[in-house]
Amino acid sequence: MSLSGKRILIDPGHGGEEFGAVGPGGLKEKDVNLSVALFLRDMLAEAGAEVMMTREGDQTVPRWERRDMANALRPDAYVAIHHNAMPDEFANRVEVYYPWVAQGPSVDLAWIAVQNLAKAMGLPHRNPLPSRYTVMQIDVEPAILTEASYIADPREEMLLRNERRRISEAKAIFDSLKHYFEAPGPVVKSVEVAEGKIVIRVDGEIEPLYSMVRVSNHEPIFEVSPDGLSVYLPFLPNGLHSAECVVRNRWGRSSRLVRHEFMVKRPAAAFAASVFPPIVPYRTEAPLLLTIEVLDHYGMPVADGTPVEVEILEASGEAVRESFTTRSGAVLYPWRTNATSARIRLSAGRAQRVIPIQIRRDSRYAMFVGEIIPPGRNVRVRYKSHTFPALGGRYFWISHPGGISGDIEVWAVGYKPQIIDLDIPPGSSDFQQIVLEPMQGGLLLDRRFYIDIGDPRLMPVATELKHLLSFHGAIVRMSQTTQITWAPEEHSAWEAQEFGCEVLVSLDARPRRQVKYYYLDKKGSALAEIIKSELDALGHEYEMTESGQYILIHPDGARVAVHLPVDGDFSGIAEAIFKGILNYAVIEFSS
Numbered sequence: 001m002s003l004s005g006k007r008i009l010i011d012p013g014h015g016g017e018e019f020g021a022v023g024p025g026g027l028k029e030k031d032v033n034l035s036v037a038l039f040l041r042d043m044l045a046e047a048g049a050e051v052m053m054t055r056e057g058d059q060t061v062p063r064w065e066r067r068d069m070a071n072a073l074r075p076d077a078y079v080a081i082h083h084n085a086m087p088d089e090f091a092n093r094v095e096v097y098y099p100w101v102a103q104g105p106s107v108d109l110a111w112i113a114v115q116n117l118a119k120a121m122g123l124p125h126r127n128p129l130p131s132r133y134t135v136m137q138i139d140v141e142p143a144i145l146t147e148a149s150y151i152a153d154p155r156e157e158m159l160l161r162n163e164r165r166r167i168s169e170a171k172a173i174f175d176s177l178k179h180y181f182e183a184p185g186p187v188v189k190s191v192e193v194a195e196g197k198i199v200i201r202v203d204g205e206i207e208p209l210y211s212m213v214r215v216s217n218h219e220p221i222f223e224v225s226p227d228g229l230s231v232y233l234p235f236l237p238n239g240l241h242s243a244e245c246v247v248r249n250r251w252g253r254s255s256r257l258v259r260h261e262f263m264v265k266r267p268a269a270a271f272a273a274s275v276f277p278p279i280v281p282y283r284t285e286a287p288l289l290l291t292i293e294v295l296d297h298y299g300m301p302v303a304d305g306t307p308v309e310v311e312i313l314e315a316s317g318e319a320v321r322e323s324f325t326t327r328s329g330a331v332l333y334p335w336r337t338n339a340t341s342a343r344i345r346l347s348a349g350r351a352q353r354v355i356p357i358q359i360r361r362d363s364r365y366a367m368f369v370g371e372i373i374p375p376g377r378n379v380r381v382r383y384k385s386h387t388f389p390a391l392g393g394r395y396f397w398i399s400h401p402g403g404i405s406g407d408i409e410v411w412a413v414g415y416k417p418q419i420i421d422l423d424i425p426p427g428s429s430d431f432q433q434i435v436l437e438p439m440q441g442g443l444l445l446d447r448r449f450y451i452d453i454g455d456p457r458l459m460p461v462a463t464e465l466k467h468l469l470s471f472h473g474a475i476v477r478m479s480q481t482t483q484i485t486w487a488p489e490e491h492s493a494w495e496a497q498e499f500g501c502e503v504l505v506s507l508d509a510r511p512r513r514q515v516k517y518y519y520l521d522k523k524g525s526a527l528a529e530i531i532k533s534e535l536d537a538l539g540h541e542y543e544m545t546e547s548g549q550y551i552l553i554h555p556d557g558a559r560v561a562v563h564l565p566v567d568g569d570f571s572g573i574a575e576a577i578f579k580g581i582l583n584y585a586v587i588e589f590s591s
């Protein structure tokens with residue numbers, strides 16, 4: 001009954017010119033996939049489902065076409081059928097994948113299917129994993145991809161030649177779909193933000209204990225109403241927020257993950273103005289920093305982009321009027337003035353205020369103002385063992401009694417340090433623009449790198465590689481920074497993808513020296529080739545091989561794995577990998 005009228009899309013993997021995996025005795029994955037799919041089709045049709053197939057014969061159907069078909073047909077469920085083989089691993093087990101961002105129905109179905117398949121095939125299983133395979137990049141839920149066994153295993157290949165094994169596999173998937181549709185999860189209809197509340201309208205029974213609501217890192221209180229959930233909003237700072245929910249029923253079956261963004265924008269109610277530095281010379285051509293804070297009636301910074309009108313009225317009668325928008329609740333204005341007092345007239349929305357400002361001037365003081373071009377992150381300025389912050393990564397002020405003389409060092413991650421020799425007598429000031437020159441022509445500047453560490457003994461290599469990359473301005477994340485906690489490869493893959501990595505290097509300790517890549521990752525195989533030649537130059541030859549490692553398949557960016565014997569000598573390894581990355585960057589990042 002549960003399957004009656006359900007529209008189900010079955011996708012037998014590969015086909016035609018694309019064989020998929022091939023068993024040691026020559027059995028082709030494409031044929032096994034199709035056979036299982038046809039048995040499944042007949043079982044579903046018998047149960048009253050409306051079955052659709054991406055192929056019913058031995059045709060070549062590109063992966064993207066299967067994805068587009070799924071998105072266009074919008075079935076009630078999508079099942080891709082595959083059988084596994086990994087170029088670098090001998091195993092036989094059940095694996096079930098679900099789309100990367102899915103948290104609801106696909107995960108539910110994946111867990112049901114993995115258990116049914118493990119029982120039917122008599123094989124161990126891996127827990128279901130998120131996947132970024134092309135056919136898993138679909139907007140259909142539930143959607144799963146099953147790898148019910150490894151065709152590369154000789155015994156398994158023999159079993160799969162027998163129809164009975166393929167029928168029991170199809171039956172396990174059929175039972176999973178039937179079981180799933182007996183109690184599918186609730187459906188979220190809409191999410192609305194009203195005064196202090198979020199109203200989530202839901203179709204279907206809700207079990208609050210199993211349901212999840214998150215509002216920008218808070219887990220707010222919510223209650224179940226006849227048509228959904230009422231969520232009481234916590235106190236939130238001004239700005240953009242997101243509400244996420246997965247609603248579940250008493251069987252633990254989930255709705256889709258629903259994400260809703262909304263703005264909190266309380267009006268401006270108060271202002272504060274100040275001038276920096278606190279004491280300045282009498283004559284100044286250099287600008288002072290006028291900071292205007294704009295706050296709501298709770299004293300919290302207003303949302304970014306709030307328009308502010310600023311009018312500066314000096315005692316001399318001079319007036320400046322300008323419009324700004326806030327960032328982090330403030331407006332920063334480099335103000336060139338010789339005044340000792342002024343009035344600042346401020347308005348934002350309906351809030352208005354005039355603030356008197358005093359500027360303390362002292363003829364013993366000298367002042368230097370630098371403007372850093374381009375403004376950057378991690379800018380540090382040093383003068384006589386003092387460190388000065390660069391506001392917004394852009395301006396810094398040094399104001400000193402008795403004059404300023406000697407070197408000022410300006411240093412920013414990814415740029416060549418600059419030294420400026422100054423000699424400013426008491427009572428005067430100087431202003432300079434400081435143009436920073438990026439390392440390596442800025443090739444690695446702000447590029448995102450992920451280093452996965454498969455063995456704690458490789459921490460020194462990973463750390464050295466991280467330092468080399470960071471020094472050249474890259475943003476680097478490591479799968480771990482201590483040897484205490486150890487993340488599995490699947491977690492690293494997830495983190496690398498969420499981080500937005502452009503290059504991923506996975507380091508692992510293995511008896512043979514190898515550089516690995518995933519065959520569909522063209523950039524990864526190019527990078528692997530370059531890194532291999534740099535590593536070879538150290539005196540040991542590295543083998544270049546394809547790999548089916550999860551971390552090399554799923555994230556974006558160029559991915560490589562470097563395997564090293566831990567008893568070997570690590571010297572020069574990080575540098576060689578770094579040189580490889582740099583050569584790769586010349587080709588890939590310079591255009």
Ligand SMILES: [Zn+2]
Binds near residue numbers: 013029082
């Ligand atoms: Zn396959």
